[in-house]
Amino acid sequence: MALLPRTARDFASAQYWERFFQQRGPRAFEWYGGYLELCAALHKYVRPRDKVLVVGCGNSELSEQMYDMGYQDIVNVDISEVVINQMRERNAHRRPKMSYLQMDILQMDFQDAQFQVVLDKGTLDAILVDEEEATLERVDRMFAEISRMLQVGGRYLCISLAQAHVVKKVVGYFSREGWMVRVHQVSGSDDGAAKQQFVLPVFVYVMTKFKKIPGSVLQILEICTEEQDKPVRVESAEQLVEAIKERQLYALLRSQLNKNPSASHVSLDLCDADAGKPRYTLHVVDSPSVKASRNNHFAIFIIPQGRETEWLFGTEAGRKQLAASAGFRRLIMVALHRDQHYKGMEGIQAELSGKVMELAPPGLPSQQQVPFLSVGGDIGVRTIQHRDTSAMSGEYLIEDVKGDNMCYFRRLIFLSNRNVVQSEARLLSSAAPRGQKKRKKDKKKQTSGSTEAPPESAGQAIDRSYLCCEHHKAMVAGLALLRNPELLPAAYGQWAATTSGKGCCCLRIPRAEQKQLYPLARARLSVLVIGLGGGSLPLFIHDYFCQSHVEAVEIDPSMLEVATRWFGFSQGDRMKVHISDGLDYVANLAAAAAPVRYNAVMFDVDSKDPTLGMSCPPPAFVEMAFLQKVRTILAPEGVFVVNLVCRDSLLKDSVMATLKEVFPLLYARRIEGEVNEILFCQPHPEGKLAAPELVEMGRTLERTLRRPGRAWDSSYILSDMLKAVEIV
Template identity: 65%
Template sequence: MNLLPKSTREFGSVDYWEKFFQLRGKKAFEWYGTYLELCGVLHKYIKPREKVLVIGCGNSELSEQLYDVGYQDIVNIDISEVVIKQMKEHNASKRPRMSFLKMDMMQMEFPDASFQVVLDKGTLDAVLTDEEEKTLQQVDRMLAEVGRVLQVGGRYLCISLAQAHVLKKAVGHFSQEGWMVRVHQVSSSQEQVIEGEHRFSLPVFAFIMTKFRPVPGSALQIFELCAQEQGKPMRLESAERLAEAVLERQQYAWLCSQLRRKAGLGSVSLDLCDGDTGEPRYTLHVVDSPTVKPSRDNHFAIFIIPQGRETEWLFGMEEGRKQLAASAGFRRLVTVALHRGQQYEGMDSIQAELSARVMELAPAGMPVQQKVPFLSVGGDIGIRTVQHQACSPMSGEYVIEDVQGDDKHFFRRLIFLSNRNVVQSEARLLKDVSHRAQKKRKKDRKKRPADTPELLSAAPRQAIDKSYLCCEHHKAMIAGLALLRNSELLIESPLTLLVVGLGGGSLPLFVHDHFPKSHVDAVEIDSSMLEVATQWFGFSQSDRMQVHIADGLDYVTTLAQGGEARPHYDVIMFDVDSKDPTLGMSCPPPAFVDHAFLQKVKNILASEGVFILNLVCRDLGLKNSVLAGLKAVFPLLYVRRIEGEVNEILFCQLHPERKLATQDLLEMAQALEQTLRRPGSGWDDTYVLSEMLRTVKIV
């Protein structure tokens, strides 16, 4: 028996519904959910003694069940004479105070302000099947009638799938009338089957339109979203933003349905937001491992990433998460990153908060009562303290934060919020200072009012461990100094360096401190970064360390045009990121590897010098083009890939005859390191220069 219409337009036809209920008989048809699924929102917005009008009642049992729990002043109307007759016969003796009337909701016969609630379960969706002029005129008449029969303070409670055109029409109509508009999510998803032929998986929403008394000259419009059954409503600034928020929840429900039905959708990530503020609270990545053989206990697991470690390759990159999932041995692993700016009480509270939501992401075939394990590193959520947050006109919003590493050391990081999972600069804090800072922080928390943001004053410069390079690509760049002739004598030589890209200043500062006769010119386009480096990362200028606030392209061009007076640097380092996220190369910007510009770099590089470039490029074709362009200007080109990262460090020189075998490179690096490990130098024992060059390849 096929009850589906030939077209959606038939949903608004009297003849269609007469035939529908004749064929279906007395079996109840529950469009968009049963009473048990809807009772939470119904009881929230309807009081037992209020007079309720149900429009397009059909043969749903909803009115009957409301009546049986105390809502007895209910009037039901429908355009189908067949269904009204059925419902009268069924309820006459059981529910004598409830009435059923054959009536067109577009021309209702009730006096003005007759009801306190108009309840609509799927009727607006059935009428508003398209946006043709005739359909919209019918809907206007319907909604005008709803407004007419409602008292001031009354509510139009409409259960809907909130398709974009339906939401737009309903919200637009009532907000223009000065009503308060609230959209309340009723369920995460509703899978509906009509006689086994039609299936959808979308969340069900309730529109609660509250009638306000018109105020002449007032343009106040109120839009709210309640994303959870017991959650607080969230105020939104416009109808457009409300529509966006509803669409986000529909997309989430669709994604969950796809994940339940099949595995292997590729890389899937989503944000779970705070229900009160709408701010992202968790970022989830769903990773399937099709090679894992299924068993009773390995269907699904959740991995909580400790705060501050979401930038690590294993957690922050797709390839790393795949490796993590495979090694964990689960068919599906969901990694959960905790957002800065959010408060978390501990692992137990996070599990309790996430349990219901993450189960929506479980794979098909998982037993209903299967217990899902929550995994982590070390059993805690880590420590992250935002020390400072500001906005740079050049780089956008950024934060300075201290995080605890897996070795209990604390690290200070610079993060641009436009690229939250990339550490722009990092420095290790001295252990004793960081420990005292944590104790002071706990003491300050007890004194500080609960609503005071945690932004602490800058730590003293001596808190930074200047002997330690956190970034592997910085270590490799320093190791490139071994390519200079007589590198073992560099600490006694007047070494000149140009570093383009300051960041936190750790790279030029390391050179300055470990090569006592060096002179470093650092170029930084963003003046805010000099302030950050000085205040938060222990950086300072001196007669041997000068920072130039300028565009690196312009600075190099000016130097190259200096004729005989132009400088010739022993080392030139580029460690500058691109501000354009659409490019396949995030470091450096393409202009820095343009052929004409590379010629200018060549003109200011000493004949025996080395040009060192940090390259981050995910586009293989673009990367090969960059390498070919570099080799056209610098015939001798070494490449060092950073394990677990996209970074590649390129060492460029002018004389191909100086090409060195790997063993020679290692011996030169060892010789340089021996001179750097002089007494009192503060050399980090874990930093082995030769290891940085062991995997170097010549292009």
């Protein structure tokens, strides 16, 4: 037997409700919860002495329960004669002061200003089923009747699921009338028995009637969620709708987790109630393969500040790996946001405990202690060193963060894409962020967050020997493909014997290996890098290929200032930066009567348009006509290196086909855990090398670069970078 309507419009039909209550009988039908769920809101706005009108009462027990709690001046109306007769019979003796009347709420037989409260539980939702003109006219008539019967200072309490079109209609009508509109989320409305009928949370609109002032357009709009002690003022109906929508999405997320926990991997933001900005991002990860025990149902992992972009924390695959290794059936990973301050692990736990427990898996034992975890037990350090705006790149900031083993890293972040590290460099161990030193002296008052450091922090030393980005390491490794005899210095054997041990160019090399060793580090390389960023890539080539000449092209003049001031970059005889559009710069070089020829051309330039399927390089840089210009300025046995970031598989296939048409020899190297793919392109296919040859060339190049007096990070192994290279 169908007790729910086939279409939403049936809710507005008197015939439907007559049929509904005849079929259902005297058993109560509680839309949107009963007295226990609603009493907290009712007690705020309904006084025992108030005269209350309940519109569309149905056979709900809410009026009866209110009567028994002392609210005895209650009049109930409904369009259904069947239900009115049922309710009169049920309450005639037990509740003699309460009345039930059959009445159409669009035209009621009450005097003006007769009531202090009008209570509506689901009736407005049943009428406002669409936004057609006839429906909106019916709602206007309903609101006009409610307004007429309420005294000034009276309240219209409307219990609703708060669909967007309903909220807009309520706000629009009563704001024009000069009323105050406040929206409460019903505490626990998306829990218990209520959620068996409705996944979405229940809200109460409280419209307070003020005396209308002619010409006044003041809107008073407020929202009070279940976590908040006091209402928060919002500026517009759109903001109110958005705030409600966030609560509804949260309830849907919880429902999704409970219905299908084995397939769950969802994320959501929790915002600062006052500022409205994201404060925490929660990633919910389930590990069905973990065997359940009493103590491994649920845990919360706090991602240290500044490390949310790392593969382990910033990708779905990484988070799954971490959750499985942690050994919990459900792990909530919490990322902390910039421009927010946190009072240590205990403060975060106090803030989050109530909210994250709502995301606990079904079957969590009662009174279960849920652990809060982190790396090393702390929440990390993030210090904002500088913040500015570029005319081309928008807002950006320079921040220092603490990584593993107490190392600190400096990062350039564009706030238009705040989850991507644009450039990164390691700080020398003696250059810990000065913004943190003072806090360490007073642990009792220590707070962690995005702190602004003093200007002198710009002078902290950058470790120029370390490439933070895996794709930069792979791009450097690609220089091992250079085999042009013109790059070899004359009388190599004599050079190796006379310069070894001087801390300048090369390790001491046995004569038996001299003919095999490839002295590229001593070669007179000319390298063109499109895209400067923090300058780490061109700086590394300049420092380690000690006779190289490096030119970098950067379209944004602000980035040259950033690289120089914050990332240890400097220009000199062998390092030049050109402020220009890379497209124009290459085109002008190619059009010259005698084009400059580079041994290596590198593209490490990103797109300013985040909506493109390919974010690096911009599409114009891989069009056929432009690639022909790149080939013109590339030496015959040179190498063209491209950092490709493309999430659109069809677009990527097209780019690869175009590249291969211009550069017949094409190698590809995927960066593990990232979208990046490094492409090594050469003009002549006859120079193709097998994988073992590539690895050996990488090993040889590394031996020439690792020389006395020059730091080298042991984690950087060029031959490993070339092991995974594939010929396309």
